[in-house]
Amino acid sequence: MGESKLTPAPLAYQNEPFVNSPDGRILRILSEYMEPLARFRREQIQDTVVFFGSARFRSHSDAHENLSELEKRSGVQPSDERKKALASVDMARYYEDSRRLAFLLTRWSIQIPARRHRFVVTTGGGPGIMEAANLGAHEAGGKTIGLNINLPFEQNPNSYITPALNFEFHYFFMRKFWFAYLAKALVIFPGGFGTLDELFEILTLAQTQKLAKKLLVVIYGSEYWKRLINFEVMVDAGTISPADLDLFRMVDSPEEGFEFLRDGLAKYHLAPQQPKRTGEVVPEIAKTNP
Secondary structure, eight states, X not given: OOOOOOOOOOOGGGOHHXXXXXXXXXXXXXXXXXXXXXXXXXXXXXXXXXXXXXXXXXXXXXXXXXXXXXXXXXXXXXXXXXXXXXXXXXXXXXHHHHHHHHHHHHHHHTTSOOSSBOSEEEEOSSSTHHHHHHHHHHHTTOOEEEEEEOOSSOOXXXXXXXXXXXXXXXXXXXXXXXXXXXXXXXXXXXXXXXXXXXXXXXXXXXXXXOOSSOOEEEEEOHHHHHXXXXXXXXXXXXXXXXXXXXXXXXXXXXXXXXXXXXXXXXXXXXXOOOOOOTXXXXXXXXXXXX
8 A cells, every 4th residue: 555645634622613613603603602711710810890991981081082083173163073072972971980080990809819700891992981980990000900802893902901901802791791700880971882781781680680799880970871871760661660760870970980880899809708508509619719
C-alpha cells in the first residue's frame, strides 16, 4: 500500500466552519457560559450591581460642547437638530448621576472585608449611561465589568472597563443570563427599548420568584419614568398586585440611590445568612453560583 497523501483532519473544536455552523451552535452557547464563568472566578468576582440605561446620553461637558458647536454653525433658530441637542443637554444629568452613584457604591464596596470582590459595577459595556457607570467605578478605584454585545452597527467597549472583565457576546440571552446571574442589585436609568426589556424581564423574574436571592431594583429618575409608565394603572386594572410595587424603589439622586443600595445589600447579602428552612428548595442557579 502506498503512503497516504491525506493531511490530518482538523480537531472538531478547531474546525471553524463547523463551530460557526448551525450544528456548532450549542458549542458557541456553552462557550458564552463557560468562558465568562472562568474569568469571573479568576478575577474573584463574587457578585455585581448592574446599571442599565440609554447608550445615547452624553456627559454634561460633551452635550454642552455639541450644542455650542451647533449654534455657531446655525445660530439659535429652531431646528430638529437643535431640539435634539437641547434634549441631550437636559438628559446629561443622568450621565453625571450614573457616574456619581457608581462612584459612591464602589467606594463603599471596596472597603468590605471579603475574599472576593463584592457588588462590582457592571454595564452593557457601551457608551452613555454604561460608560458613566464604568467611569464612576473606575474613578473610585474598583474593578468594573462590561458585557458588550456584537451588533450589526458598531458598539465599541468604553475605555473604563477593567480589561480582564471586558466581554463580547453574540447571544442576547447569554448576555442577559450574566446580567442576572451574579447581580444583587439592578439600577435602571432612563433609556429606550433595551432598557425597558431588561427592566421588565428582571421584575418578572422577581415577581414569579425565579430568583434564588433578594434582588434590589432601583428605578432612577421619577420625572422620566412616571411620564413613561403608569404602574398604578396596572394595579387598578388588576394586571399586577399592589405588592408588586414593592419590587422596586424609585429614586431621584445618587445619594438616595446609594443609601437604598447600601442598606439593602448590607441587610440581605452581608448579614449572617439565616439557616435554610426544612424542606426549602434552593434553585440550581444558587447552588452553582461561583
